[in-house]
Amino acid sequence: MVVFLNNEPDRIVEAFVGEYASGKSEIAINRALELKDQGRKVTLVDLDTVEPFYTLRPIKKALEEEGLNIIAFSRSDSFGLGETGAMLNPRARWALLNEGDIILDIGYGVFGAQMLNLVEGANESTDLQIIAVVNYSRPMTGTRQRIKEYVEKLGRVDAIVANTHLGNETTWSVIKEGNDEICRVAREMKIPVAYMTVDEQFRDREEMDLDMPIKYLKRYMPSAIW
Amino acid sequence: MARIMEETRKAFITGNEAVTWGALAAGAEIMFGYPITPQNEVMHYWTRLAPQYGKGFLQTEDELSAGFTVCGSVQSGKKAFTATAGPGNVLMQEPFGMAEAMRLPLFAVIQQRGGPSSGTVVYSQQEVTLTTFGGNGEGHRIVYSTASHQEIYDYTIKGFNTAWKYRFPTFLLGDGYQAKMREPLEMYNPEDRGIEMIDTYPLIGLPGHIGENREPQHLCNIYSLEEELYEVVMRVSAEYEAISPELVEYEEKECEDADIIVLSHGVVSRAADDAVKELRAQGIKAGYFRPITLRPYPQKQLREAIAKSGAKKLLIAESAYGQLDRLTKQEIYGETIKIENLFMPGVGIIDYDIISKVKSSL
Amino acid sequence: MGMIAPVTPKSWYLPSKPHKFCPGCGHGIVLKALGETIDELEIQDKVVFGCDIGCSLLAWNFFACDSTQTHHGRTTPVMVGIKRSRPELVTIGYMGDGGGYSIGSQHLLNAAVRNEKVSLILVNNTNYGMTGGQMAPTTLPGQKTETSPFGRDPELTGYPTKGPEFLAELTSDKAYVARATVAKYKQLKRFLRNALRNQMEGNGFSFVEVLSTCPTNWRTNAQQTWNFLEEEMEPYFPVGELKSPFGKGDK
Numbered sequence: 001m002v003v004f005l006n007n008e009p010d011r012i013v014e015a016f017v018g019e020y021a022s023g024k025s026e027i028a029i030n031r032a033l034e035l036k037d038q039g040r041k042v043t044l045v046d047l048d049t050v051e052p053f054y055t056l057r058p059i060k061k062a063l064e065e066e067g068l069n070i071i072a073f074s075r076s077d078s079f080g081l082g083e084t085g086a087m088l089n090p091r092a093r094w095a096l097l098n099e100g101d102i103i104l105d106i107g108y109g110v111f112g113a114q115m116l117n118l119v120e121g122a123n124e125s126t127d128l129q130i131i132a133v134v135n136y137s138r139p140m141t142g143t144r145q146r147i148k149e150y151v152e153k154l155g156r157v158d159a160i161v162a163n164t165h166l167g168n169e170t171t172w173s174v175i176k177e178g179n180d181e182i183c184r185v186a187r188e189m190k191i192p193v194a195y196m197t198v199d200e201q202f203r204d205r206e207e208m209d210l211d212m213p214i215k216y217l218k219r220y221m222p223s224a225i226w
Numbered sequence: 227m228a229r230i231m232e233e234t235r236k237a238f239i240t241g242n243e244a245v246t247w248g249a250l251a252a253g254a255e256i257m258f259g260y261p262i263t264p265q266n267e268v269m270h271y272w273t274r275l276a277p278q279y280g281k282g283f284l285q286t287e288d289e290l291s292a293g294f295t296v297c298g299s300v301q302s303g304k305k306a307f308t309a310t311a312g313p314g315n316v317l318m319q320e321p322f323g324m325a326e327a328m329r330l331p332l333f334a335v336i337q338q339r340g341g342p343s344s345g346t347v348v349y350s351q352q353e354v355t356l357t358t359f360g361g362n363g364e365g366h367r368i369v370y371s372t373a374s375h376q377e378i379y380d381y382t383i384k385g386f387n388t389a390w391k392y393r394f395p396t397f398l399l400g401d402g403y404q405a406k407m408r409e410p411l412e413m414y415n416p417e418d419r420g421i422e423m424i425d426t427y428p429l430i431g432l433p434g435h436i437g438e439n440r441e442p443q444h445l446c447n448i449y450s451l452e453e454e455l456y457e458v459v460m461r462v463s464a465e466y467e468a469i470s471p472e473l474v475e476y477e478e479k480e481c482e483d484a485d486i487i488v489l490s491h492g493v494v495s496r497a498a499d500d501a502v503k504e505l506r507a508q509g510i511k512a513g514y515f516r517p518i519t520l521r522p523y524p525q526k527q528l529r530e531a532i533a534k535s536g537a538k539k540l541l542i543a544e545s546a547y548g549q550l551d552r553l554t555k556q557e558i559y560g561e562t563i564k565i566e567n568l569f570m571p572g573v574g575i576i577d578y579d580i581i582s583k584v585k586s587s588l
Numbered sequence: 589m590g591m592i593a594p595v596t597p598k599s600w601y602l603p604s605k606p607h608k609f610c611p612g613c614g615h616g617i618v619l620k621a622l623g624e625t626i627d628e629l630e631i632q633d634k635v636v637f638g639c640d641i642g643c644s645l646l647a648w649n650f651f652a653c654d655s656t657q658t659h660h661g662r663t664t665p666v667m668v669g670i671k672r673s674r675p676e677l678v679t680i681g682y683m684g685d686g687g688g689y690s691i692g693s694q695h696l697l698n699a700a701v702r703n704e705k706v707s708l709i710l711v712n713n714t715n716y717g718m719t720g721g722q723m724a725p726t727t728l729p730g731q732k733t734e735t736s737p738f739g740r741d742p743e744l745t746g747y748p749t750k751g752p753e754f755l756a757e758l759t760s761d762k763a764y765v766a767r768a769t770v771a772k773y774k775q776l777k778r779f780l781r782n783a784l785r786n787q788m789e790g791n792g793f794s795f796v797e798v799l800s801t802c803p804t805n806w807r808t809n810a811q812q813t814w815n816f817l818e819e820e821m822e823p824y825f826p827v828g829e830l831k832s833p834f835g836k837g838d839k
Binding site for chain 2: 598601632633634636638641645648649651652653654655656657658659662664665666667668669670672673674677694695697698
Binding site for chain 1: 235236237239240243247408409410
């Protein structure tokens with residue numbers, strides 16, 4: 001029987017789920033680096049089976065140099081596997097056997113958080129937090145009703161990260177209005193909003209009048225292929 | 227028609243989603259498709275949204291079938307479309323040819339991937355020749371090459387209108403980068419922008435009673451005699467040439483006094499735009515020309531840009547090995563401007579690549 | 589002596605008559621049965637008739653019904669596209685054995701599996717007629733054609749395709765699958781009627797293969813033609829209803 005390092009004191013296991021292009025990968029990378037900067041040992045797992053060779057692959061080396069343990073396909077793994085079809089990295093399946101914190105970046109798809117069925121021990125783990133990333137500027141989560149329907153479809157969700165932005169056209173009012181709506185839905189659904197994420201260019205600017213912590217994001221994904 | 231957008235709104239989406247939302251906003255009624263990367267999310271989002279708006283979808287057995295079901299659907303009067311890429315685009319040349327021959331208002335989105343053959347699933351501009359002149363015909367098609375998500379949305383709406391107004395198969399030519407990139411755009415209902423959507427109409431399955439108040443429709447695409455076909459092709463060619471001036475679209479910047487004009491299309495023109503700005507900042511007289519329609523090609527406008535600038539060189543930059551180059555040369559035959567090339571088949575081109583090439587060319 | 593005017597179905601398009609099929613060709617019989625069936629079901633205004641490439645194409649303006657030409661093998665998807673868009677129409681795809689069983693087999697198979705509500709009529713004359721008598725998927729073992737000049741050798745080219753048999757296996761109980769022959773006119777009409785009814789009643793996919801004659805490419809006289817149809821083809825391709833939502837099959 002495989003023994004998982006479950007329930008190890010202080011262990012952090014977080015899975016980021018959510019809409020396509022909602023910001024899961026960016027937030028997962030930033031979260032992993034944040035924990036690493038606290039002196040923790042962190043494994044970042046690319047569980048995007050939709051575009052497995054195109055998400056973390058191009059920046060894998062750079063992140064490893066930052067001190068993260070990365071479970072993602074690398075360029076050599078993808079040789080002759082041009083299609084971006086559903087591929088599960090065997091190391092991702094056993095990711096929870098790694099020591100230390102585990103950050104799981106889950107690809108989008110109709111199965112939502114069921115993707116975690118593919119990770120051995122995930123559903124039994126008492127450490128696991130499933131965090132839904134929501135960007136109000138994404139049309140599929142662009143009204144309160146749609147957010148509610150979307151989050152309900154994901155399955156188990158322990159917390160929400162509000163990540164409203166419009167890329168390089170983001171303004172404070174876009175962030176505020178969107179995240180306000182997300183908070184209202186979260187309250188209705190009785191799911192806590194863990195924090196909101198905002199591009200670091202907004203650091204030291206006016207404070208948001210929202211009752212939630214802010215984490216500033218450094219952008220890594222623009223260096224990825226897609 | 228039900229309003230798709232409650233209000234005009236900024237959104238942050240991928241290019242494939244922009245196709246889906248644009249098609250919904252354009253009043254598209256049914257999509258036929260077959261999975262191929264990098265266009266899959268067009269289908270993913272269409273299938274998620276279609277039931278909410280009472281739209282149809284069929285995943286066919288292959289791209290031949292996807293193209294031919296669209297042909298049948300538009301014959302019956304429905305605003306139908308498909309999306310494909312690479313080898314799928316190759317297979318669809320057969321139904322696209324039928325749409326050319328029968329003047330069917332087919333609309334298709336092509337998200338180019340690397341070639342030849344299965345190539346890569348990522349990106350290229352190697353489907354220019356195929357999309358403009360594929361099939362065993364004369365290229366009687368209208369091809370819009372987009373460069374941003376806003377354009378994907380705008381030209382998806384426009385593409386349906388063009389197809390139904392002129393009844394030539396119409397294409398939106400994107401690529402894997404545009405398909406998967408994320409950027410903001412404004413989504414709107416066409417009527418809010420004063421865009422009138424062209425009504426669709428059936429070619430078969432007409433109302434009325436045959437022999438009483440209408441004749442049966444017999445749609446034909448094969449002819450017994452050379453002369454019959456000759457007349458049809460000549461007539462269609464004349465019609466195509468007659469409408470071409472009102473269809474051509476292009477973008478031109480800084481060509482008045484340019485020593486060198488950078489010519490590119492699609493996503494590469496974003497790099498070209500940045501490059502020209504940077505070159506100008508450095509005191510180099512570079513100009514920018516971008517055909518938006520690759521068929522019909524804005525050849526008159528390009529000739530004028532060359533003439534008025536007195537440019538000595540034309541740099542053609544593309545993520546292919548000379549497909550835009552060949553297309554351009556045949557369109558501006560007779561011009562004596564020296565043509566330089568930046569061919570990077572299947573890989574992206576950034577402003578730095580173009581700046582370096584321009585500097586080494588001057 | 590005065591000419592006797594033949595009785596023609598109302599749904600026939602008379603300006604295209606006399607039709608262009610060869611003397612002794614079975615297509616005329618199939619199309620007469622189909623015309624009479626369209627009349628009896630009173631669906632002339634609702635029919636969309638689609639023709640494949642090959643001899644079946646000669647039927648493109650045969651009916652006073654809306655009709656469309658397609659490509660070789662592609663009639664099935666064109667009919668599917670129309671039916672999916674306008675379910676109130678009655679779509680009839682008309683094809684040969686090459687178009688249906690060879691170049692268009694993936695469309696035929698998948699339309700059947702998806703239970704597309706179209707009616708397809710496939711005329712089996714054991715060869716490619718229009719292109720000059722080449723071997724077809726349905727060419728009988730030992731049968732000479734222009735591309736099997738020493739007779740079809742099953743060791744090299746396999747055995748004839750049994751279309752209705754494989755479609756019957758693939759389809760749901762709502763499908764209608766039958767094989768008719770131009771030698772049994774009443775039965776042919778009954779099968780065609782069932783195939784159209786099955787679509788009109790919204791059940792699903794309907795398919796009728798019709799054994800037919802091609803004296804031009806068989807190089808047979810009238811007696812030899814009929815003998816080949818009844819004594820060579822029918823034993824290999826049994827006639828009857830293989831699947832019918834309308835009750836017990838008619839063998």
